[in-house]
């Protein structure tokens with residue numbers, strides 16, 4: 001399914017003084033809807049359960065995107081709305097309560113139940129906030145109930161995560177007055193990456209660190225004016241807004257992709273917490289060296305390549321910066337569904353002024369520009385990849401980047417490899433032909 005998401009970032013962004021003047025595209029977004037983010041979020045929070053309130057279409061999307069889970073009972077499901085629900089012949093709230101009662105009886109280990117809105121629930125204006133509030137009162141405090149929208153009318157796939165994290169922020173306790181400063185890292189990261197960052201923060205002497213989403217529902221970091229937060233993902237506009245409304249302060253930085261991005265991201269925290277610069281350099285030096293060495297192996301493949309990004313995940317500017325700065329690739333166009341100028345200012349400061357940036361989607365016009373530019377690699381969604389391959393373009397599926405651990409020093413080589421793989425595959429096919 002595709003998402004037709006409205007432009008919700010413009011108002012927040014116009015404050016920022018970024019010189020970026022993007023081409024603004026106003027067509028429908030040709031990307032997966034916000035439900036798709038459940039596929040990585042459910043792995044992150046082991047005691048959470050995501051209940052999509054949607055149609056058979058939503059259930060099919062979730063099932064085909066996730067594959068069949070044989071070895072474990074999945075931590076997500078769809079409460080399917082039938083025709084009589086949509087026609088208003090049944091009380092949806094009663095039906096939802098019955099589904100939740102069955103689920104909770106069968107799965108007593110669930111500590112956080114997340115009701116996820118979809119296009120159908122939105123069209124019939126089912127009030128999921130009210131349902132979540134009622135269920136939370138009925139099952140709390142052992143089981144908390146939150147809600148957010150993953151509907152394709154409102155969200156692209158990464159905005160699903162953004163809405164979920166914003167819902168979590170509203171549910172966090174307030175930090176007591178006078179509490180020592182703490183660091184919150186917002187954005188789902190693979191556990192292995194989270195552990196690496198935790199070790200680095202510990203070595204830097206930044207002791208009070210929490211991650212959002214946490215691994216379990218019980219880990220609820222207190223938030224308040226002494227909270228400083230780093231964004232680990234570039235698509236968290238609503239989450240940042242929710243944190244700022246609680247008094248927390250954003251630490252602006254490039255995103256932790258590649259050696260340069262990771263160093264700058266960690267440095268933003270080190271400076272905010274008064275870490276001695278010499279100590280910082282000494283602690284990050286081994287990781288930087290490992291990242292540089294791993295990335296260097298792909299420079300021969302990617303160094304002379306021209307790369308075109310279609311809008312998909314909102315991570316495009318950070319990826320482009322990594323490919324340009326650390327691998328020497330030329331960036332033809334950076335398409336992104338939404339451009340949060342303030343959060344991306346540090347990225348664009350590292351990119352050449354001449355790079356074309358487009359915000360939003362008009363797939364025909366973007367395809368025309370892409371064909372005219374004849375890039376060596378096109379980074380795009382699944383729907384465009386096959387037709388473009390048939391036309392002779394090498395492509396990379398951008399959604400793969402959302403599922404793969406790519407942040408931090410020790411993943412910089414893997415990130416470079418993901419972009420090098422289409423060229424290596426083509427070279428192998430030529431050899432074998």
Ligand code: SF4
Pocket residue numbers: 001002003033034035054055057058059061117118119120150151152153
């Ligand atoms: S939420 Fe909307 S776009 Fe997503 S699967 Fe359901 S119907 Fe399709």
